[in-house]
Each structure stands twice: as C-alpha cells, then as structure tokens.
C-alpha cells in the first residue's frame with residue numbers, strides 16, 4: 001500500500017512525508033474511512049468552512065488517507081445551501097504524493113464534478129494547512145490535478161499563489177474554435193456564437209478551462225441580470241469538450257478589469273481565482289491591459305500579475321475561516 005501519513009494520529013507526520021514507525025497502525029482504516037467507503041455520510045467528520053472573496057468551500061482534513069473521505073454525491077449534498085452546509089465546492093487536504101510537495105489538494109465542485117484546480121480554494125487550503133500544521137510554514141507546495149501550485153502566506157494575512165504557466169494551445173484547453181475572428185487584433189481572439197449571438201472570445205487554461213469575452217459596461221450589467229439563463233449555454237457549448245468556466249469582462253482602466261463569472265460545475269459564484277488569472281492573460285494577449293491588474297469580482301478584488309520573465313501567473317487575495325463544524 002502506498003504511504004499513508006497520519007493514521008497513527010501523530011501530528012509530527014501530518015504534512016511531512018516522514019515514514020511512520022507504527023506503520024501497522026498507520027494503514028488501518030479509520031471508522032470515518034470505512035463509512036465513506038461504504039457510501040454513508042461519515043457522521044462525526046469534522047470540517048471547516050472557508051471563503052475567498054465569497055467563493056466558499058467546505059474543507060476536509062483528509063491527511064489520513066489518499067482517498068477523499070466524501071464521495072462526489074455526498075459533496076454535492078453538503079454544498080446544497082438549503083439542505084447542507086452550503087458551498088461552491090468541497091476541498092480535501094490529502095497526504096503528499098511525493099517528496100517534492102507538502103500536501104495534495106483535490107476538489108469537488110458543488111455539482112460533484114472534479115476540476116483540476118481552484119485558485120480561491122488553494123488560498124483557503126493554505127490557511128487550513130497552516131492552521132493544522134504544528135510547524136506551520138509560510139509556503140506550501142501543493143500537488144493538484146493541474147500540477148504543483150505554490151501558495152505563500154504573507155504577513156498581512158493574504159495569500160500570494162504561484163499559479164504556474166497558462167496554457168494557450170486550444171487543443172489543451174480544451175477548446176475547438178474557428179480561426180482568428182475577422183478584424184481581431186490577435187490570433188488568440190476567436191469568434192463564438194452563443195445563444196444566437198456572436199462574441200469575440202479567448203480560451204485559456206490555468207489547469208482548468210476558461211473562456212473569456214470582453215463586453216461593454218452596459219452589456220456587463222445586462223449579462224449580470226441574465227447570467228442564470230445564459231451561463232449554462234456557455235458552460236455546455238460544444239466548443240468546450242470538458243465544459244468551461246466563462247468570464248465576462250469590462251475594462252475600467254489598463255490595470256483594472258471587472259469580471260463576472262459563470263463557473264463550470266458551480267454556476268454563478270462571487271469570485272474565481274483561476275478565472276481572474278485567465279482573464280489577465282487573455283487581456284494582455286488581446287492587447288487591452290497591462291500584465292499587472294486588479295480584477296474586481298462581485299466578492300471583491302484580486303491582484304493578478306502575468307510575469308514576462310518566467311511566463312508564470314501570480315494571484316494575491318484573501319482566504320478566511322468562516323466556521324468549523326462536525327457532520
């Protein structure tokens with residue numbers, strides 16, 4: 001069996017990859033693990049509710065096993081805002097997968113689907129990991145389905161995350177879009193017809209797929225009012241084989257963009273960190289913004305920088321504990 005870090009309950013083993021000398025005890029599944037495996041909601045499972053700009057998550061301390069303690073179906077139920085705890089997703093803090101990382105993050109969206117990455121979520125996860133870690137560090141290397149992502153806790157309480165390099169190759173986003181839109185300033189700008197209307201769009205992956213479109217302030221306000229109607233048409237558009245997160249943007253200044261988001265698997269949310277990163281990349285490629293921008297979301301602002309020297313995107317914003325509970 002692969003290494004299991006903490007079944008023995010020894011806090012020294014929590015985020016490190018130290019081998020436990022009591023391995024016979026370490027690998028024995030707990031009652032919580034057994035009830036999760038049996039498909040039951042694990043009564044007694046502790047959770048913490050965090051939010052990053054109102055994008056809210058149920059965090060589970062899952063360091064005792066490599067398998068999430070909740071199934072996608074259970075996570076969907078817990079995310080229900082009337083019948084559950086309420087959240088845009090459930091995030092699991094799992095043991096490290098190699099010596100190169102401190103821990104692993106997995107996430108289920110509120111519809112139970114599993115995305116590759118979550119920007120606001122990883123800021124919350126870093127705070128959660130630091131709170132649980134006896135030897136709290138300021139930087140954590142986190143394995144995700146989108147590769148290793150590195151959040152750093154800063155003295156002012158915000159979290160700055162090295163989000164890695166954007167992926168622009170359409171087949172890898174993945175997106176199937178026609179050639180450059182007629183008259184567009186950049187080959188990255190494509191046309192897409194959604195609900196009978198033609199939009200100019202850019203597709204960017206930050207590990208997960210994003211489709212970005214720039215609109216006027218008036219259109220932005222109209223989209224805000226009709227997001228529940230139009231959002232699913234973008235999310236499930238045949239141009240995006242893995243569905244897509246959609247960001248609608250209007251520009252206030254070269255370094256200040258306003259963003260509305262319809263998330264794959266979660267619908268309207270108050271913020272999307274990977275989305276804000278993808279937006280700045282798209283805005284730079286379209287020639288409409290600087291590399292360092294404030295992105296204003298319904299839940300508040302994120303600071304995003306797409307660095308020219310290393311092609312990496314950095315995101316800075318909050319991640320805060322709301323409450324703790326027991327299922």
Ligand SMILES: N[C@@H](CCC[C@H](N)C(=O)O)C(=O)O
Nearest residue numbers: 115118119120208272273274
């Ligand atoms: N809110 C997140 C993104 C969560 C995943 C997304 N819904 C997807 O399916 O890709 C963020 O802050 O990045």
